[in-house]
Amino acid sequence: xxxxxxxTVAAAGQSVRAPLPVxxxxxxxxxxxxxxxxxxxxxxxxxxxxxxxxxxxxAAYAPYYGSVHRGAGYLSQLSTDLFENARxxxxxxxxxxxxxxxxxxxxTTDSLNLLARALPADCQVFVFETEHHASLLPWRDARVTCLxxxxxxxxxxxxxxxxxxxxxxxxxxLVCVTGASNxxxxxxxxxxxxxxxxxxGARIVLDAAQLAPHHPVSVRDLDVDWVAFSGHxxxxxxxxxxxxGRADWLREAEPYLAGGGASRTVARRAxxxxxxxxxxxxxxxxxxxxxxxxAYAVASACTxxxxxxxxxLVARERYLIxxxxxxxxxxxxxxxxxxxxxxxxxxxxxxxxxAGWNSSHFAAALSAEYGIGVRDGLFCAHPLVRTLLGGxxxxxxECGSPEAAPGEKSLNAIRVSFGAxxxxxxxxxxxxxxxxxxxxxxxxxxxxxxxRCVPAV
Numbered sequence: 009x010x011x012x013x014x015x016t017v018a019a020a021g022q023s024v025r026a027p028l029p030v031x032x033x034x035x036x037x038x039x040x041x042x043x044x045x046x047x048x049x050x051x052x053x054x055x056x057x058x059x060x061x062x063x064x065x066x067a068a069y070a071p072y073y074g075s076v077h078r079g080a081g082y083l084s085q086l087s088t089d090l091f092e093n094a095r096x097x098x099x100x101x102x103x104x105x106x107x108x109x110x111x112x113x114x115x116t117t118d119s120l121n122l123l124a125r126a127l128p129a130d131c132q133v134f135v136f137e138t139e140h141h142a143s144l145l146p147w148r149d150a151r152v153t154c155l156x157x158x159x160x161x162x163x164x165x166x167x168x169x170x171x172x173x174x175x176x177x178x179x180x181x182l183v184c185v186t187g188a189s190n191x192x193x194x195x196x197x198x199x200x201x202x203x204x205x206x207x208x209g210a211r212i213v214l215d216a217a218q219l220a221p222h223h224p225v226s227v228r229d230l231d232v233d234w235v236a237f238s239g240h241x242x243x244x245x246x247x248x249x250x251x252x253g254r255a256d257w258l259r260e261a262e263p264y265l266a267g268g269g270a271s272r273t274v275a276r277r278a279x280x281x282x283x284x285x286x287x288x289x290x291x292x293x294x295x296x297x298x299x300x301x302x303a304y305a306v307a308s309a310c311t312x313x314x315x316x317x318x319x320x321l322v323a324r325e326r327y328l329i330x331x332x333x334x335x336x337x338x339x340x341x342x343x344x345x346x347x348x349x350x351x352x353x354x355x356x357x358x359x360x361x362x363a364g365w366n367s368s369h370f371a372a373a374l375s376a377e378y379g380i381g382v383r384d385g386l387f388c389a390h391p392l393v394r395t396l397l398g399g400x401x402x403x404x405x406e407c408g409s410p411e412a413a414p415g416e417k418s419l420n421a422i423r424v425s426f427g428a429x430x431x432x433x434x435x436x437x438x439x440x441x442x443x444x445x446x447x448x449x450x451x452x453x454x455x456x457x458x459x460r461c462v463p464a465v
Contacts, residue, residue: 026431032057035047039379048378049434051381059312059428073087091300098310103227123236123258135185137395138189139185164197169207185213192359195223211254214232216235221242221243248299268296269287342442358423358424361422386421387421387423393420393421
């Protein structure tokens with residue numbers, strides 16, 4: 009049974025000098041000041057809009073929906089073929105090694121929690137305080153060493169090497185590191201960190217949630233042991249993710265979930281208990297009916313990005329980054345947050361604070377008065393944002409976020425993020441809105457409701 013039996017929407021000759029077509033590009037939203045405007049989605053780091061190509065591929069498959077791995081019928085066989093071919097597509101997208109496994113999960117968070125469950129006994133985990141909580145928090149059953157935020161890529165490598173040099177050389181160890189920061193957008197020296205980890209007998213997992221949508225990720229070239237990412241940041245719908253990499257720890261661990269699909273054979277014992285033989289393939293950690301549509305959507309996004317060409321996508325994104333950074337640099341009240349400095353390579357993720365403004369208030373005004381969607385807060389990376397802000401409280405402004413540590417007053421920031429589907433007009437409108445808000449102030453009054461700053465009505 010061939011997946012080609014499913015009608016798909018061929019990729020049109022899309023110019024990478026223009027944004028890739030995404031869902032919601034023509035959605036209009038109301039403004040508190042009156043009228044409507046096309047919504048400027050500039051929160052890609054949280055969830056990128058689905059590519060139109062992905063949505064069309066999923067819609068074409070939907071009439072052929074069937075259970076996988078269990079059915080003798082045509083649709084079940086076709087869906088099984090589709091599901092397993094999606095696994096192969098993701099492996100190719102990540103340039104996996106022949107012996108690597110691709111496990112479909114719900115998200116990056118789910119992937120890293122799965123890996124945390126598969127760690128050998130007495131494993132030591134090394135993680136920088138700069139990580140997203142998805143990378144920082146899953147390792148509760150391991151011995152965790154949290155490393156200070158580095159201020160240069162070279163310092164990151166040196167910090168890790170010092171920490172690894174002091175560990176028990178005979179026990180298992182894992183390093184968890186991001187590929188691109190979800191706060192600053194800065195690229196991390198993954199290849200060098202992987203080399204340091206392996207030199208000290210440790211393994212490394214790459215959180216590629218913010219890297220994979222913007223740059224090619226090669227497991228071979230980076231020499232990482234595992235990669236985790238989410239479909240909803242890769243221009244696919246919510247509810248799908250990937251953990252790809254070495255099979256041995258996954259094969260030796262108890263299944264992440266116990267149930268059908270993960271088991272090869274189940275038999276009753278005379279004493280009334282149950283004997284189970286688990287699969288040794290990726291199915292071991294995919295118990296239950298899998299999210300076939302989610303897996304297919306991820307594979308479709310991988311194909312679409314590959315066909316669009318990362319060289320051109322990266323070049324266009326760098327152009328947008330320069331526009332945003334240049335525009336923010338013209339507003340003295342704006343301070344852009346950075347670990348590695350202005351010249352560090354980065355993806356389209358930029359966080360900043362505005363003197364005299366609470367970040368929640370500023371983000372609310374961008375939305376209500378300009379139709380621009382950004383993010384404010386600590387971005388599920390509380391230690392990093394607090395380090396970057398120096399722990400200093402901001403001006404309270406007219407409304408504020410309660411997301412603060414004791415002694416802090418609404419310590420948060422604003423994040424603008426964009427990618428392959430972002431048109432020039434959205435970033436131009438954002439830069440103009442920042443300039444106007446700082447110069448003239450908000451046109452509307454705002455209040456705090458449920459911890460959010462909202463327009464007063």
